[in-house]
Amino acid sequence: MDEMIEQSYGGYKLYIYKDKLELSSNVSNFIENQIVQTLKIKDRFQFCVSGGSTPKSVYQLLSERDIEWEKVDIFLGDERCVDPKSELSNSLMLKNSLLTKYGSKAFFYEIFSDKKVDDNISKNLLISKLNEKCNGKPPSFDLTLLGLGDDGHTASLFPYQKNNNADDFVIFNEGKGLKRISLTPKVLSASSKIIFLVSGASKQLALKRLLDKNESPERTPSKLIKSSDQISIFCDEESSKELSI
Numbered sequence: 167m168d169e170m171i172e173q174s175y176g177g178y179k180l181y182i183y184k185d186k187l188e189l190s191s192n193v194s195n196f197i198e199n200q201i202v203q204t205l206k207i208k209d210r211f212q213f214c215v216s217g218g219s220t221p222k223s224v225y226q227l228l229s230e231r232d233i234e235w236e237k238v239d240i241f242l243g244d245e246r247c248v249d250p251k252s253e254l255s256n257s258l259m260l261k262n263s264l265l266t267k268y269g270s271k272a273f274f275y276e277i278f279s280d281k282k283v284d285d286n287i288s289k290n291l292l293i294s295k296l297n298e299k300c301n302g303k304p305p306s307f308d309l310t311l312l313g314l315g316d317d318g319h320t321a322s323l324f325p326y327q328k329n330n331n332a333d334d335f336v337i338f339n340e341g342k343g344l345k346r347i348s349l350t351p352k353v354l355s356a357s358s359k360i361i362f363l364v365s366g367a368s369k370q371l372a373l374k375r376l377l378d379k380n381e382s383p384e385r386t387p388s389k390l391i392k393s394s395d396q397i398s399i400f401c402d403e404e405s406s407k408e409l410s411i
C-alpha cells in the first residue's frame with residue numbers, strides 16, 4: 167500500500183497521495199473496485215465522468231483493466247459546446263483515453279455528435295438518455311467523478327452563475343470563455359458515490375475553500391454537490407498544501 171494521509175472534514179473524506187502518479191493509480195484502483203463490486207449486485211454500472219485534463223491518466227489506466235466494460239454506461243458531467251473533433255471537446259478526450267482498449271466496450275453517451283441540433287434538443291435528448299439508463303428521479307449514477315477548477319467550479323457550474331442550482335437536470339452555462347452544458351447539483355448529488363479528483367498547486371485555494379464550512383457556494387460552486395454519504399476527495403500533496411493537516 168502506498169503512503170497516504172486520510173482525514174475527515176465534515177461531509178468530506180480527504181485522501182492525500184504523494185504525487186499525481188500515486189494519485190492516478192489509486193483512484194483507478196478505487197474506480198475499478200467500485201465497478202466490479204457493484205456489478206455483483208446490479209446488471210449495469212452508471213458512471214458519470216468529468217472532463218478537463220486531470221483525470222486523463224486515471225482514464226488511461228482504467229481502460230487497461232479487463233473488467234465487464236460492456237455493462238458500464240458512461241456519461242459526462244459536463245461538455246464544452248464545441249465541435250466534437252475540437253481538442254477542447256471532453257468527449258474527444260474520453261475517446262482517446264477511457265474509451266480505448268478494454269474501455270472501448272463501454273456504452274458512452276456523446277452529448278454533441280456530428281449532427282447540429284439546437285440547445286433544447288441536446289438537453290432533452292440527454293435527459294431522456296439519463297432517464298433510460300439510470301434509476302431514480304433524479305436519475306442516479308453509481309459513481310460520479312468530479313474535477314475541481316482553480317476558481318472552485320465543478321462540472322460546468324461556475325462562480326456566481328445564477329442557474330447553477332436550477333431546479334432542472336441539465337443547464338447551459340458560460341465558463342472560462344466557453345459555452346457549456348452541465349448536469350446540475352440535483353443530478354450529481356443523487357449519485358450513490360461522489361468523488362473529486364484534485365491535483366497540482368493551482369488547486370490549493372479552491373480545495374481549501376471547498377473544505378471550509380463557511381465558504382459560499384456562489385463563489386465555490388463545487389460546494390453545491392452534496393451527499394448523504396461522505397464525499398471522497400482524492401488529491402496529491404501539492405494541491406493540499408494550504409490545508410492545516
Ligand SMILES: O=C(O)[C@H](O)[C@@H](O)[C@H](O)[C@H](O)COP(=O)(O)O
Pocket residue numbers: 216217218219220221244245246256312313314315316319320321322
Ligand atoms: O469541462 C471541464 O472543464 C470540466 O469538466 C471541469 O469541471 C474540470 O473538471 C475542471 O475544470 C478541472 O479541470 P482540470 O482537470 O483541467 O484542471
